[in-house]
Amino acid sequence: MLLFSNRSFTSLLCSGAIALGLVACPQQSPPPELRVGLIAGFTGETAAAIGPSSTQAAELAVQEANRNGGLQVGKRKYAITLILADDRNNPEEAVKVAQKLINQDNAIAIVGPYISREAIPVAQVVENAQIPMISPTSTNPKTTENKQYVFRVVFTDEFQGRVMANFAREELKVSKAAVLYDRASDYNRSIAEIFQQVFQQTGGEVVAFETYTTDTNQDFRPQLQRIRDSGAEILFLPNYEQELYLQVQQARELGIQIPLLGSDTWEALNPAENPQLEGSFFSTNYAPDPTNPKNQAFIKAYRELYQNEPDNVAALTYDAFGLLFEAIESQGETDPAKIREGLSQIQQFTGVSGTAEFAGTGDPIKSAAIMQIKTGQVSFYKSVAP
Secondary structure, rough: OOOOHHHHOOOOOOOHHHHOOOOOOOOOOOOOOOEEEEEEOOOOOHHHHHHHHHHHHHHHHHHHHHHOOOOEEEEEEEEEOOOOOOOOHHHHHHHHHHHHHHHOOOOEEEEOOHHHHHHHHHHHHHHOOOOOEEOOOOOOHHHHOOOEEEEEOOOOOOHHHHHHHHHHHHOOOEEEEEEEEEOOHHHHHHHHHHHHHHHHHHOOOOEEEEEOOOOOOOOOOHHHHHOOOOOOOOOOOOOOOHHHHHHHHHHOOOOOOOOOOEEEHHOOOOHHHOHOOOOOOOOOOOOOOOHHHHHHHHHHHHHHHHHHOHHHHHHHHHHHHHHHHHHHHHHHHOOHHHHHHHHHHHHHHOOEEEEEEEEEOEEEEEOOOEEEEEOOOEEEEEEEOO
C-alpha cells in the first residue's frame, strides 16, 4: 500500500485534474522572506579575526531557521534571507552600508557591526530609522546608550575591565600594574580606564598608564621602557591583534617578563606560534561548555558544516541571530517596531555562549570566562559572574 502525505496527495490529485482539464490548481509558492543584514569587516584590519567566523555562524543560524520552512510568525512561515555588508573596518563605510541595508535592501533587522568604532555610529543610524540592531561583540557602553533599537549579546567594556582588575588583585595577588593602550580607540580606552579605576579602588597602584595611536605608532619601545622601569608586576594590554604581537615581542626583547593580561580581542591570537604569550591570561565571552547542550549541539553542527572549531565571534554571532529569531517569533509580526518590542521583552536568553539576563536594557548580564595560555594552547581557567 502506498502512503501519501496530504501535500503529496493534493499534488497528485491536482496533476490528474489538470491533465483532464477539469480544474486549475494553485502552484506551491515559496514562503515569504524576511531580510536580515549582517555588517562585519570582511576586508580590513580585523577581517581575518571576524570575517569567516561571522559569516559561517550567520549562515548556520539562517540555514537552521529555514530548514523547516522558516520562522513561524503568527500563522505564516517566513524564510530568512541573509544580506552581507562589508564595513571594511571603517566607521564611514559602516554607516553607508547600514543605510543601504535599510533604504535599498529592506532589511528588517541588522546583526553587527562587531567593532565598537563602527557599531557606535551605526547604532545612531538604526535608532533614527527604527530598525533593530544586535551587535555580537561591540562592548563599548556608548553602543546601546540611550538607544531603544540597539542590543548586544556580549558583556560591556566596563564589566570586562572590572573582571581583569579584580582578577589581578585577587587571583594573582599583585599590587602594582601597568597598562598600555590605544587612546584613539573607544574599545581600548574604555577597558583601560575601568581597569585603572577598579585596580586602584581595590588598593592597588597603576604605576604606568601608557598610550599610543595605531595610525602613527608601530614602535612601542619608549612606552615599554617606562613600564619596565616602573616596578609593575603585571602588564594589561586591551588591544587589537595587529599591534599586540609587536607589543608582546618588543616587551620581551626589553626584558619585561611579568605576566601579561588581555581582553577578548586576544581570542584572535595564535599562542602556538608566539611563545612570548606563555603564562598570559585574558577575558572572553565564550568557552566551550560540555554541560550546555545547546553549546554542544552548536559545536557539532559547526564542525560538520565547516570542518573547524567555532570561536567566540562565531558563538556570539550565532546567539545574536538566535535572540533575533526568538523575538520575531514571539511577536507574531514582522514589523521592525514589533521586533524591537520583542527584543526588549526577553528577560532571559539561553544561547551557546551561556545564559544572558536582560533587565529592560539592550545590555545582557552574563559571566565572563578567564582563559590561560599554557604550553602554547588556550585553556579555560575560571568563570567570573557579574
